[in-house]
């Protein structure tokens with residue numbers, strides 16, 4: 011056995027083998043994989059082998075497309091068969107909500123180059139004749155759907171990796187992973203110790219146990235899952251004899267997926283009475299075995315399936331496959347470097363190994379070898395969960411995810427499991443004022459405040475929801491008086507030390523402000539991609555505060571710690587330093603009533619930051635607001651938050667002070683076309699194409715990270731640019747990724763949108779090729795299957811001269 015290696019991949023399921031292959035494909039051949047038994051000994055061997063491209067996250071869908079296209083390449087490279095059946099698949103809709111979801115998905119697919127189609131019930135009956143179309147109103151057909159041989163495919167990955175120089179050691183059980191002071195690893199196995207520069211946890215069903223060997227908690231949980239294979243079904247046999255393969259049929263109402271298997275069918279269920287498996291850990295003794303059949307659990311699902319697919323009722327059951335596989339709390343994989351650790355990589359929690367395994371392997375290999383993945387992998391980044399995540403959170407969320415596997419996912423939906431979890435001291439204050447909460451990165455956030463008599467629940471919808479009137483009232487309060495909301499959902503960091511300015515100058519692409527001032531700056535990757543949009547505040551020459559997206563905390567801290575050098579200490583104070591934002595024409599008067607300091611426009615200018623006494627609390631007050639209005643962010647220690655609220659609310663009584671939530675905030679920002687993280691800004695984009703170049707200091711005498719790439723982009727000129735549009739919408743606004751059409755062709759896509767309650771206009775932002783952009787550009791945007799005229803708008807919808815914001 012090889013005893014030194016650059017990479018040791020732990021686990022020989024489909025995911026580990028894909029990672030190994032992709033490492034060799036991208037140029038690392040000194041790599042090995044260790045498997046405690048034979049390859050495929052975890053979930054992989056008993057998978058149904060189905061694959062599909064559909065995923066709510068656009069980049070995940072693209073990576074699923076990559077995975078599916080890879081199989082042909084693997085077959086050609088290795089001469090082995092993956093047992094591919096590209097039969098296509100149709101997902102059924104029996105409600106308008108589901109049709110809306112399909113229409114939104116279909117629209118996204120247009121610019122992604124995926125050839126999905128909306129089909130009628132009659133077309134479904136033709137292409138998938140086992141389906142009883144009663145009650146079906148349509149479907150989404152995906153020609154890329156299909157199935158394969160799980161074992162053959164895993165062995166094809168393994169052979170391709172070996173051809174690229176990798177070695178594979180089976181019956182080699184990892185017992186310990188011990189890190190040396192230089193960051194390399196001793197991987198202790200039953201066959202001896204391997205010294206590896208990097209390790210990859212691809213332990214699948216045992217990923218939790220493998221992680222624990224290095225003190226790492228992997229937020230995933232195994233669930234039991236069952237599918238049945240029937241004896242011969244005459245209708246299927248006849249089709250096969252005529253050379254036709256039956257396509258996959260996904261029936262979300264029945265929570266089932268169905269496909270042809272030999273001359274019969276195979277049907278699996280995501281049943282509501284589902285069961286988590288191995289709650290206290292996966293036994294090392296679990297081998298190539300199945301769980302006992304359990305028909306009770308799927309009784310209702312089977313009864314539903316008999317109605318939808320009547321041929322099943324008379325078909326004999328040939329075999330039952332009941333096995334476990336792992337899920338992360340949101341159902342997407344856990345990939346990438348573990349925050350706070352050196353050379354420890356995750357490739358776990360992959361619940362659809364045959365749809366996602368290729369994309370996971372490719373992204374991880376790029377990350378390890380090139381320092382970053384080629385596209386934004388936030389949706390599967392292991393660091394999208396912070397250190398607040400616990401087994402007690404993971405398990406109920408995984409159950410929720412399993413149960414909702416086939417549910418419609420709405421853009422405004424807030425899932426109920428594990429809520430409320432984390433809260434700030436102000437939670438009860440909002441609760442008493444009818445707040446309708448959502449959750450961001452584990453913490454409760456007020457989305458809006460229900461009007462008297464309204465339910466405290468936002469109806470999930472692709473169209474305008476019941477939060478409409480309440481949001482309009484909150485927007486009005488901000489624009490005409492003064493609004494208050496919490497600023498807890500910003501990621502906040504303090505950077506302290508004699509080397510702080512120098513370090514910030516290198517890690518941030520923009521200007522670092524003088525004492526008492528703030529600046530906006532992107533943080534870039536080496537390839538010039540956006541990693542964050544930060545506000546930097548200089549409190550003193552050795553003390554700075556950074557704020558950025560709340561959900562990016564673990565990702566940003568991972569980046570900071572990877573690049574930390576010199577006399578600099580950085581601390582994540584996101585939940586320690588909280589407070590309020592006040593915004594609107596009366597905001598200055600309100601602040602002046604709460605402090606003895608001079609907060610006049612001349613003394614406290616836009617982008618100034620001051621340490622003030624506000625009521626009883628010492629606070630950092632920043633003159634800036636994402637509402638685009640006159641506004642202040644007031645940060646204090648968490649234990650002062652309630653007192654600060656009392657001060658502000660007492661003083662604001664006769665100034666029209668009203669609370670506002672995230673829905674209003676996202677409406678208000680549209681008036682100024684402010685971008686938002688994970689929409690206009692993400693690692694998919696570079697500064698100049700998003701307009702963030704105005705905050706990049708290309709000329710500062712520092713070789714900041716990403717400078718060369720950003721300069722190259724700026725010099726060449728971006729091929730596409732963000733534009734804002736007023737949309738002739740009806741009852742649905744742009745959400746994200748709707749295609750933008752010009753003269754019957756898709757030329758771009760939307761990044762975000764919504765309704766400006768202030769301007770009473772539907773607004774969209776999106777990318778358009780630079781050479782097509784004119785001041786009076788008119789395009790069409792496809793919203794839920796309808797073409798909507800949209801006109802470019804360049805003048806801000808509120809305070810275009812910025813008299814309020816800067817005055």
Ligand SMILES: Cc1cc2nc3c(=O)[nH]c(=O)nc-3n(C[C@H](O)[C@H](O)[C@H](O)COP(=O)(O)OP(=O)(O)OC[C@H]3O[C@@H](n4cnc5c(N)ncnc54)[C@H](O)[C@@H]3O)c2cc1C
Nearest residue numbers: 021023025046052053054058059060184214215362363364
């Ligand atoms: C009934 C069922 C049906 C399914 N159907 C589908 C489907 O149709 N399509 C689809 O895409 N997915 C399907 N899946 C899910 C699919 O099986 C998983 O996504 C996939 O197998 C995950 O692969 P993996 O490599 O991450 O994990 P695993 O297959 O669990 O592999 C992990 C490997 O790591 C090894 N290992 C663990 N610890 C150690 C150690 N300490 N030392 C050495 N080796 C170790 C294990 O022995 C194992 O071989 C199904 C799952 C089930 C249960």
